Amino acid sequence: MMTERNEPNELSEAPQLRAIPKVDPFVVPEGFFERFPQQVKAEATRERMPWALFGPPLRLARLAGVLTLVAVAVLAWKNWSTPVDMRTAMTEPTLETDLLAMEELSSDQLYSLMAEDPAPFTHVDPELGADQLIAYLEEEDLPLDILIEEP
Amino acid sequence: MKEIPDSELLALFRSEESKHYAFDLIVRQFQARLYASIRRMVTDHDHTQDVLQNTFIKAWNGLADFRADAQLFSWLYRIAHNESLNHLRRMKRGIFVSDETVMEQLTTTLDNSEHFSGDAIQRKLQRAIMRLPAKQRAVFNMRYFDALKYEEMSSITGTSVGALKSSYHIAVKKLEQWLTDASDQTK
Numbered sequence: 001m002m003t004e005r006n007e008p009n010e011l012s013e014a015p016q017l018r019a020i021p022k023v024d025p026f027v028v029p030e031g032f033f034e035r036f037p038q039q040v041k042a043e044a045t046r047e048r049m050p051w052a053l054f055g056p057p058l059r060l061a062r063l064a065g066v067l068t069l070v071a072v073a074v075l076a077w078k079n080w081s082t083p084v085d086m087r088t089a090m091t092e093p094t095l096e097t098d099l100l101a102m103e104e105l106s107s108d109q110l111y112s113l114m115a116e117d118p119a120p121f122t123h124v125d126p127e128l129g130a131d132q133l134i135a136y137l138e139e140e141d142l143p144l145d146i147l148i149e150e151p
Numbered sequence: 152m153k154e155i156p157d158s159e160l161l162a163l164f165r166s167e168e169s170k171h172y173a174f175d176l177i178v179r180q181f182q183a184r185l186y187a188s189i190r191r192m193v194t195d196h197d198h199t200q201d202v203l204q205n206t207f208i209k210a211w212n213g214l215a216d217f218r219a220d221a222q223l224f225s226w227l228y229r230i231a232h233n234e235s236l237n238h239l240r241r242m243k244r245g246i247f248v249s250d251e252t253v254m255e256q257l258t259t260t261l262d263n264s265e266h267f268s269g270d271a272i273q274r275k276l277q278r279a280i281m282r283l284p285a286k287q288r289a290v291f292n293m294r295y296f297d298a299l300k301y302e303e304m305s306s307i308t309g310t311s312v313g314a315l316k317s318s319y320h321i322a323v324k325k326l327e328q329w330l331t332d333a334s335d336q337t338k
């Protein structure tokens with residue numbers, strides 16, 4: 001359908017273009033237009049799969065899935081990229097400050113704290129003899145003076 | 152093949168018994184013109200086949216609502232035009248590439264295609280047309296090759312006649328310049 005319906009003055013300033021013959025250089029493979037109508041009719045009338053009925057919701061579900069994956073990946077990356085020391089510091093944020101604070105306490109305050117929280121001593125067998133107790137403290141690398149009671 | 156009037160095709164399509172027959176006639180009547188217009192946009196035969204198939208599938212789904220006051224060919228051409236632009240957009244999105252890279256791909260397809268019969272001057276023209284932005288290329292093809300009226304082009308593209316005339320004028324100027332440059336280089 002390549003007719004010369006262009007107004008003549010439209011190409012008046014384009015001598016190069018005007019000189020080129022107006023032909024369609026694209027070749028259609030042989031027999032294509034004989035086969036195509038059947039092919040397209042088969043495709044158009046093919047029964048739609050049940051999930052095709054849920055086109056937009058399925059697309060939303062897919063989007064939600066992708067967003068979840070991205071969120072998981074970001075969290076994993078953040079966790080992975082945090083240095084190990086930092087992670088320890090984050091999980092035990094009070095250990096060092098607690099120890100520093102304990103240095104400031106008087107013995108009375110320290111003992112009262114321990115009385116409130118007897119947990120560190122609960123695993124020591126109260127039936128132990130003095131030698132066994134000393135051996136235990138040495139084994140645990142604990143200072144012996146914690147056995148000395150204040151007068 | 153004798154052209155069947157739109158009214159006849161639509162009447163056949165609206166009847167359940169002759170719907171498939173009518174669709175077959177519609178495809179046969181318009182496939183060659185639509186193929187040519189799509190092929191000029193996407194270059195590759197296989198891609199053209201995909202776009203043409205999508206065009207007719209959309210037509211099958213929408214023909215029941217088609218308003219008879221419009222021309223069937225213009226309506227189909229509009230679907231084909233939109234599908235061609237969508238295809239080019241997908242090419243860009245799929246591989247995160249620029250317009251220039253898509254243009255290079257189209258040109259490479261053109262150079263390597265066994266389904267291109269043009270001589271050197273036709274190849275030069277097609278290579279120049281590929282350099283135009285997609286929408287401007289479509290406007291140029293509609294006017295230059297398909298000889299559509301600006302009013303028809305306006306209803307297909309949804310762009311005003313004035314804007315289309317301006318776009319075509321600019322496209323012609325660019326092509327003339329590129330063809331001149333290419334001729335100078337070969338001298």
